[in-house]
Amino acid sequence: MIDQLLHLLPYPFVQDMLLAGVLVSVVAGLVSRFVVARNMSFAVHALAEVGFTGSAGFILIGLSPVLGLLSGSLLTALVIGTLGLRVRERDSVVGVVMAFGLGLGVLFITLYPRYATEAFSILFGAITTVSQGDLILLVVMAIITIVGLGVMYRPLTFATVDPLVAEARGVPVRLVSILFLLMLAASVAEAVQIVGVLLILTLLITPGATAERLTAHPGLATLASVGVALLATVGGILLALVTTVPVSFYVTTIAFACYITVRLGAPLLERSRRRGASA
Amino acid sequence: MCFDRATLAYGDRVVWSELSMTVPQGEFLAVLGPNGSGKTSLLRALLGLAPLASGSLDVLGGPPRRGNPAIGYVPQHAGFDRDLPLRGRDLVGLGVDGHRWGFGRLSRADRARVEAALEAVEAGPYADAPIGRLSGGEQQRLRIAQALVGDPKLLLCDEPLASLDMRYQQEITELIGGWSRDRGGTVVFVTHDVNPVLGYADRVVFVVNGRWAAGTTDAVLTSQTMSDLYDAPVEVLRVRGRVVVVGEASGAGFDIDEPHHFPEPVGTHQ
Numbered sequence: 001m002i003d004q005l006l007h008l009l010p011y012p013f014v015q016d017m018l019l020a021g022v023l024v025s026v027v028a029g030l031v032s033r034f035v036v037a038r039n040m041s042f043a044v045h046a047l048a049e050v051g052f053t054g055s056a057g058f059i060l061i062g063l064s065p066v067l068g069l070l071s072g073s074l075l076t077a078l079v080i081g082t083l084g085l086r087v088r089e090r091d092s093v094v095g096v097v098m099a100f101g102l103g104l105g106v107l108f109i110t111l112y113p114r115y116a117t118e119a120f121s122i123l124f125g126a127i128t129t130v131s132q133g134d135l136i137l138l139v140v141m142a143i144i145t146i147v148g149l150g151v152m153y154r155p156l157t158f159a160t161v162d163p164l165v166a167e168a169r170g171v172p173v174r175l176v177s178i179l180f181l182l183m184l185a186a187s188v189a190e191a192v193q194i195v196g197v198l199l200i201l202t203l204l205i206t207p208g209a210t211a212e213r214l215t216a217h218p219g220l221a222t223l224a225s226v227g228v229a230l231l232a233t234v235g236g237i238l239l240a241l242v243t244t245v246p247v248s249f250y251v252t253t254i255a256f257a258c259y260i261t262v263r264l265g266a267p268l269l270e271r272s273r274r275r276g277a278s279a
Numbered sequence: 280m281c282f283d284r285a286t287l288a289y290g291d292r293v294v295w296s297e298l299s300m301t302v303p304q305g306e307f308l309a310v311l312g313p314n315g316s317g318k319t320s321l322l323r324a325l326l327g328l329a330p331l332a333s334g335s336l337d338v339l340g341g342p343p344r345r346g347n348p349a350i351g352y353v354p355q356h357a358g359f360d361r362d363l364p365l366r367g368r369d370l371v372g373l374g375v376d377g378h379r380w381g382f383g384r385l386s387r388a389d390r391a392r393v394e395a396a397l398e399a400v401e402a403g404p405y406a407d408a409p410i411g412r413l414s415g416g417e418q419q420r421l422r423i424a425q426a427l428v429g430d431p432k433l434l435l436c437d438e439p440l441a442s443l444d445m446r447y448q449q450e451i452t453e454l455i456g457g458w459s460r461d462r463g464g465t466v467v468f469v470t471h472d473v474n475p476v477l478g479y480a481d482r483v484v485f486v487v488n489g490r491w492a493a494g495t496t497d498a499v500l501t502s503q504t505m506s507d508l509y510d511a512p513v514e515v516l517r518v519r520g521r522v523v524v525v526g527e528a529s530g531a532g533f534d535i536d537e538p539h540h541f542p543e544p545v546g547t548h549q
Contacts, residue, residue, distance in 0.1 A: 158377030164354035168326045169378045170346020212362045216409035221364035
């Protein structure tokens with residue numbers, strides 16, 4: 001199996017795929033910290049599912065499914081951002097928009113009879129079948145998202161954990177919310193390439209949720225979140241290269257294993273630390 | 280700080296109208312009144328977050344503006360999520376640089392300021408613990424450290440004593456009152472119960488149903504002023520150094536004796 005990997009690694013398509021995987025993991029690790037802290041898992045789901053409709057629509061008119069996915073989720077982010085930013089109304093707005101988006105998806109699938117395989121790869125992820133052009137698009141999108149998140153990292157953190165004081169200190173809280181939604185939409189479109197629409201939460205929730213249990217230091221938590229995303233994605237791609245099981249299965253399994261280990265390990269760690277402190 | 284016939288309204292709803300009062304630098308102003316009477320809105324006006332419908336407001340020598348670094352703000356307490364990866368130290372640090380774009384670590388000088396602010400509220404021992412696991416009183420101390428880390432001239436506190444027990448109420452009030460006394464800082468302290476701040480407040484403003492009364496504690500908290508304000512018979516009693524406001528439960532369309540709005544009867548606290 002290792003021999004097989006070493007044999008495959010020099011191929012440019014494998015290296016491109018790994019590069020895309022690494023960049024998407026950095027994006028996912030960063031974003032998932034905020035998705036968890038802002039309670040936005042439902043919005044992530046909506047962005048992904050309406051993104052699915054977008055790519056179905058783009059395939060129908062003969063355009064790139066990745067571009068369609070990006071358009072679908074960005075448009076959804078704008079609609080959600082415009083209709084409901086207050087936490088209380090957000091869930092219902094997300095639900096309403098997602099339901100209509102999926103309705104359109106049904107229409108597009110019916111109109112395009114040969115859709116079955118492509119639908120499968122969007123729903124469950126298939127980085128191995130992404131075209132060269134789409135891979136470049138994916139890398140460019142990921143770099144833009146990383147830069148964007150880097151620029152708004154501090155005010156986004158402030159607005160997330162302490163919105164009232166952030167607003168008083170001059171942070172444009174509304175603008176930051178909308179910008180984050182757009183970054184989230186781009187991240188969703190990127191992560192879908194690896195794990196698919198239905199498994200999106202494994203990259204956008206699990207790393208952040210795992211990191212939260214590891215440390216109370218916000219910077220370290222962000223690093224840990226990126227670490228979990230990297231481990232799951234790169235590990236998943238490598239394992240998928242040498243087996244016949246899809247990438248997304250490995251990614252979800254590795255991510256879940258990280259989470260479970262931390263959940264079971266954290267109380268033990270805390271107990272031993274406390275014992276150390278009292279001794 | 281000076282309000283001149285200031286009126287605040289959200290759409291058609293007037294929160295308070297024609298408010299005029301001057302608070303000299305270094306004074307402690309208690310903002311009193313029932314819930315929903317516009318106490319928090321008064322703070323938002325001072326922060327430049329709620330524009331006046333008419334009249335004028337002068338804060339520290341100029342019109343209110345968002346993000347004024349000379350103003351510290353302690354918002355109404357909403358506890359932090361237990362698992363939030365954030366330490367008290369980080370909360371205070373956000374008060375220094377949270378509004379700046381980009382990544383970036385605090386400079387050595389800024390870290391020293393954070394340390395000093397933590398020290399000033401005696402939060403050192405728990406500054407590295409997850410903030411969501413701390414008690415309400417500890418979180419409130421950290422919020423005060425965050426508000427004071429920028430060395431403001433004006434401190435705005437929104438119900439800083441809510442959900443704290445008596446001991447913490449006294450500690451927090453002393454922390455804020457002491458800062459005002461030692462540093463010559465102005466304090467605007469929103470509270471529904473005047474008793475904890477009786478020894479600190481230089482003046483009070485009482486807002487209710489769009490009307491207001493401002494002045495020294497002794498001038499405002501009288502049966503006459505309060506009855507005029509509520510447009511109903513209200514009795515202000517002073518019992519064992521505490522102020523108790525008692526009104527008729529019916530008639531005026533509100534329950535003046537509701538514990539959330541007014542001091543509870545003395546007996547329950549003893």
